[in-house]
Amino acid sequence: MKQYDIVIVGGGPAGVTCALSAKNTYPDKKIVLIRKESKPLIPCGIPYVFHTLNEVSDDILPDNPLIASQIDIINDEATGKNDHKITLANNGEIAFEKLVIATGSKAIMPKIEGADKENVFLIKKDKEYLKNMKARIQEAEKIVILGGGYIGVEVADELVKAEKNVMVIEMMNTILPTMDDEFGNKVKEILEKEGAKVITGKSIQKIYGNKSITGVELDDGTKIDCDLLIVSCGFRPNLELAKKFNLVYEEGKGILVDAYLRTSEKDVFAIGDCAAKYDFFTGEFSNIMLASTAMAEGRLVGSNLYSIKTIRQYPGVLGTFSTKIGNIAFAVSGITEKRAKARSLDYTVGIAKAVDRHPAMLPDASEITVKLIFSTYSHTLMGAQIMGGNSVGEMINIMSVMILNKMTDIDIYNLQIGTHPLLTASPIAYPIINATVDAIKKWNKC
Amino acid sequence: MKQYDIVIVGGGPAGVTCALSAKNTYPDKKIVLIRKESKPLIPCGIPYVFHTLNEVSDDILPDNPLIASQIDIINDEATGKNDHKITLANNGEIAFEKLVIATGSKAIMPKIEGADKENVFLIKKDKEYLKNMKARIQEAEKIVILGGGYIGVEVADELVKAEKNVMVIEMMNTILPTMDDEFGNKVKEILEKEGAKVITGKSIQKIYGNKSITGVELDDGTKIDCDLLIVSCGFRPNLELAKKFNLVYEEGKGILVDAYLRTSEKDVFAIGDCAAKYDFFTGEFSNIMLASTAMAEGRLVGSNLYSIKTIRQYPGVLGTFSTKIGNIAFAVSGITEKRAKARSLDYTVGIAKAVDRHPAMLPDASEITVKLIFSTYSHTLMGAQIMGGNSVGEMINIMSVMILNKMTDIDIYNLQIGTHPLLTASPIAYPIINATVDAIKKWNKC
Numbered sequence: 017m018k019q020y021d022i023v024i025v026g027g028g029p030a031g032v033t034c035a036l037s038a039k040n041t042y043p044d045k046k047i048v049l050i051r052k053e054s055k056p057l058i059p060c061g062i063p064y065v066f067h068t069l070n071e072v073s074d075d076i077l078p079d080n081p082l083i084a085s086q087i088d089i090i091n092d093e094a095t096g097k098n099d100h101k102i103t104l105a106n107n108g109e110i111a112f113e114k115l116v117i118a119t120g121s122k123a124i125m126p127k128i129e130g131a132d133k134e135n136v137f138l139i140k141k142d143k144e145y146l147k148n149m150k151a152r153i154q155e156a157e158k159i160v161i162l163g164g165g166y167i168g169v170e171v172a173d174e175l176v177k178a179e180k181n182v183m184v185i186e187m188m189n190t191i192l193p194t195m196d197d198e199f200g201n202k203v204k205e206i207l208e209k210e211g212a213k214v215i216t217g218k219s220i221q222k223i224y225g226n227k228s229i230t231g232v233e234l235d236d237g238t239k240i241d242c243d244l245l246i247v248s249c250g251f252r253p254n255l256e257l258a259k260k261f262n263l264v265y266e267e268g269k270g271i272l273v274d275a276y277l278r279t280s281e282k283d284v285f286a287i288g289d290c291a292a293k294y295d296f297f298t299g300e301f302s303n304i305m306l307a308s309t310a311m312a313e314g315r316l317v318g319s320n321l322y323s324i325k326t327i328r329q330y331p332g333v334l335g336t337f338s339t340k341i342g343n344i345a346f347a348v349s350g351i352t353e354k355r356a357k358a359r360s361l362d363y364t365v366g367i368a369k370a371v372d373r374h375p376a377m378l379p380d381a382s383e384i385t386v387k388l389i390f391s392t393y394s395h396t397l398m399g400a401q402i403m404g405g406n407s408v409g410e411m412i413n414i415m416s417v418m419i420l421n422k423m424t425d426i427d428i429y430n431l432q433i434g435t436h437p438l439l440t441a442s443p444i445a446y447p448i449i450n451a452t453v454d455a456i457k458k459w460n461k462c
Numbered sequence: 463m464k465q466y467d468i469v470i471v472g473g474g475p476a477g478v479t480c481a482l483s484a485k486n487t488y489p490d491k492k493i494v495l496i497r498k499e500s501k502p503l504i505p506c507g508i509p510y511v512f513h514t515l516n517e518v519s520d521d522i523l524p525d526n527p528l529i530a531s532q533i534d535i536i537n538d539e540a541t542g543k544n545d546h547k548i549t550l551a552n553n554g555e556i557a558f559e560k561l562v563i564a565t566g567s568k569a570i571m572p573k574i575e576g577a578d579k580e581n582v583f584l585i586k587k588d589k590e591y592l593k594n595m596k597a598r599i600q601e602a603e604k605i606v607i608l609g610g611g612y613i614g615v616e617v618a619d620e621l622v623k624a625e626k627n628v629m630v631i632e633m634m635n636t637i638l639p640t641m642d643d644e645f646g647n648k649v650k651e652i653l654e655k656e657g658a659k660v661i662t663g664k665s666i667q668k669i670y671g672n673k674s675i676t677g678v679e680l681d682d683g684t685k686i687d688c689d690l691l692i693v694s695c696g697f698r699p700n701l702e703l704a705k706k707f708n709l710v711y712e713e714g715k716g717i718l719v720d721a722y723l724r725t726s727e728k729d730v731f732a733i734g735d736c737a738a739k740y741d742f743f744t745g746e747f748s749n750i751m752l753a754s755t756a757m758a759e760g761r762l763v764g765s766n767l768y769s770i771k772t773i774r775q776y777p778g779v780l781g782t783f784s785t786k787i788g789n790i791a792f793a794v795s796g797i798t799e800k801r802a803k804a805r806s807l808d809y810t811v812g813i814a815k816a817v818d819r820h821p822a823m824l825p826d827a828s829e830i831t832v833k834l835i836f837s838t839y840s841h842t843l844m845g846a847q848i849m850g851g852n853s854v855g856e857m858i859n860i861m862s863v864m865i866l867n868k869m870t871d872i873d874i875y876n877l878q879i880g881t882h883p884l885l886t887a888s889p890i891a892y893p894i895i896n897a898t899v900d901a902i903k904k905w906n907k908c
């Protein structure tokens with residue numbers, strides 16, 4: 017029987033980060049990472065394998081960091097656990113001191129009649145599946161995407177660039193429903209300008225075709241011809257191992273863990289999409305699954321496996337997303353106006369627009385819009401949304417750090433920032449500060 | 463005699479921001495902005511008037527925000543003050559309740575023999591001066607720039623793009639001396655690749671020529687031919703009004719002010735480059751002059767003119783700069799390694815490199831280097847330096863917010879950030895976090 021000090025099951029970003037962090041913290045421990053896939057993918061890169069990247073294999077998570085850190089890799093599947101031993105399908109038993117479960121999530125297939133037909137695809141994190149899917153997409157002409165969340169709109173953007181006839185169907189009233197409607201409407205406008213069709217407030221009740229799909233029927237009876245359907249309706253935690261290992265979990269939410277990602281069983285941790293998440297603001301279960309959150313958990317567990325070295329007050333999941341559709345980047349962190357309403361959070365909105373170069377006639381200038389959500393009474397920043405040029409991808413992290421630090425309107429008002437003509441908005445127009453001033457002006461009127 | 467509630471002297475970024483902030487806070491007050499220049503410039507845009515922008519007048523600070531807020535503008539010069547009245551050169555007296563001095567800074571001309579010759583220029587914030595200077599630059603072939611700080615290297619980059627024969631002479635051992643040597647050396651490498659010559663550790667002791675410059679002599683006796691010299695050796699606070707108004711000031715440092723920018727005289731405030739600054743870490747006088755700091759001061763004073771509404775604990779000047787030379791952006795916030803040594807701050811360095819897209823073969827990917835300076839004992843982040851693609855301009859603001867919030871290694875280690883293939887480094891490689899891990903690894907070995 018093989019013997020390792022630390023066994024990590026799952027080869028995605030959470031597992032890899034945890035393994036590296038464990039090696040940094042406990043350099044003398046023997047560590048193994050066990051994974052099903054011989055070539056795990058970069059999860060958020062998957063939409064780009066359909067057009068921008070030449071091959072699915074251009075989106076592989078590299079093994080070099082693991083190899084350089086002398087972390088063993090076993091391509092196998094865990095099937096059982098008995099005390100401090102796990103059983104693998106093909107490699108017998110492995111003894112461990114500490115076990116980390118990082119088995120991720122699975123794409124959700126809603127109950128739709130005919131979903132078993134050919135050319136109906138999920139967004140699976142599986143190289144061979146995606147290679148076949150890409151080949152079928154290349155042959156297809158009319159493609160329907162069910163679900164207008166981040167992944168759905170990213171795939172739509174890729175497929176219109178690949179000159180496919182694309183339709184996006186979203187059940188909610190706007191696409192990109194994790195952002196406020198004005199941002200989703202902008203994404204709709206971009207996709208429609210690129211030639212896609214976008215239908216909101218509808219779902220698919222039936223898939224037509226003999227062996228292979230030939231069309232879908234919406235819940236209002238409308239029939240739409242297509243030769244390929246991509247279902248992008250979210251992911252649910254992969255709880256297979258939790259069930260096999262008798263860990264406490266909540267169906268659809270994940271393996272229950274404490275602030276240090278410790279499960280109901282001593283010496284067993286769960287990180288990433290398979291671990292339950294709690295909301296930063298309300299503490300309720302959160303369905304947000306992000307590689308960046310998974311990796312923060314991986315780092316934390318990696319350094320805390322033998323004793324709690326890295327103290328934190330459990331902050332909950334903030335949820336910081338970004339994407340780019342057409343030439344415009346979109347990002348959100350924390351509470352949206354929509355969610356503030358739905359969860360009864362008292363709020364004040366501040367909005368500012370600016371050009372992200374100064375003077376505005378400098379090259380590469382794009383308009384940028386910032387929308388901030390403050391707590392009306394506490395004056396704390398609770399959420400930020402932004403759209404504009406590429407630097408949106410890092411601007412949202414400024415606001416993520418602000419929210420995590422519970423910064424108020426006045427903290428932001430007094431902020432010292434750096435600006436440069438060729439890189440940012442002018443300090444007079446700097447939109448994070450000016451959106452804050454906009455909120456302060458509303459308070460002044462109260 | 464004209465009567466205003468609020469009189470602001472100075473039309474640069476500090477004065478404009480203060481006027482707008484005062485109008486937001488006190489909408490019923492009558493406000494006037496008095497300025498020498500009929501067309502004030504965007505100060506940090508000045509280097510770009512020499513090539514990237516077509517005309518000097520493309521770099522004008524727009525008056526629309528002032529006009530839209532019904533703030534009067536008088537183009538005149540303040541010459542004296544008597545109690546709550548100021549005298550203008552051409553417009554008689556103006557009575558005020560509150561007076562804000564925002565008269566900025568003046569370019570320093572070091573004592574050099576022959577500095578009064580034609581074609582010897584400073585970087586003055588003056589439209590007519592710069593128009594003439596641009597015309598002379600267009601005629602010139604061999605141009606020497608004395609001073610390799612931010613403005614010097616930005617002007618050098620512009621002039622090599624304009625196909626001039628350019629030499630930069632810097633007294634310190636590296637150019638860009640406000641950053642650590644490896645960053646300055648990279649700037650040197652870029653400028654040299656573009657065709658400029660860079661000489662460090664030298665200064666100019668003599669300027670040759672009859673009426674107009676024909677060459678310079680370095681302090682080691684080397685003679686260099688040139689037909690134009692640009693002196694970019696920093697700025698000093700403009701204290702003319704402080705002297706005329708009998709305010710307390712420190713020569714070379716600025717008008718002395720409290721945490722709310724109040725001068726030694728009741729109802730008189732000073733903001734921006736003309737007000738004394740104190741260092742964020744040590745509290746000593748700081749020579750850092752930044753539009754973004756000036757505007758934070760302008761906003762603070764604008765809202766606090768009649769009583770202190772906006773409380774702050776005086777944080778001192780952090781100093782967050784960014785620039786772009788060739789195709790690489792550079793930025794710094796807070797303490798550098800050089801300064802930590804010079805001011806005896808105990809420190810630990812963390813460094814990480816990453817590609818700012820993931821996978822790295824996606825379009826527009828550039829390598830990014832982050833260097834962080836932590837306090838070894840307190841574990842607090844004290845400084846950050848970065849070079850890479852355009853998003854460096856906003857990434858430095860993430861770190862500026864971190865330093866202002868006194869975040870530690872562990873706070874950053876646990877950070878929730880947003881990443882996206884088309885916009886940022888991968889979460890596994892995210893360089894702010896990985897530079898922190900690098901520092902933590904050094905501590906683990908202690």
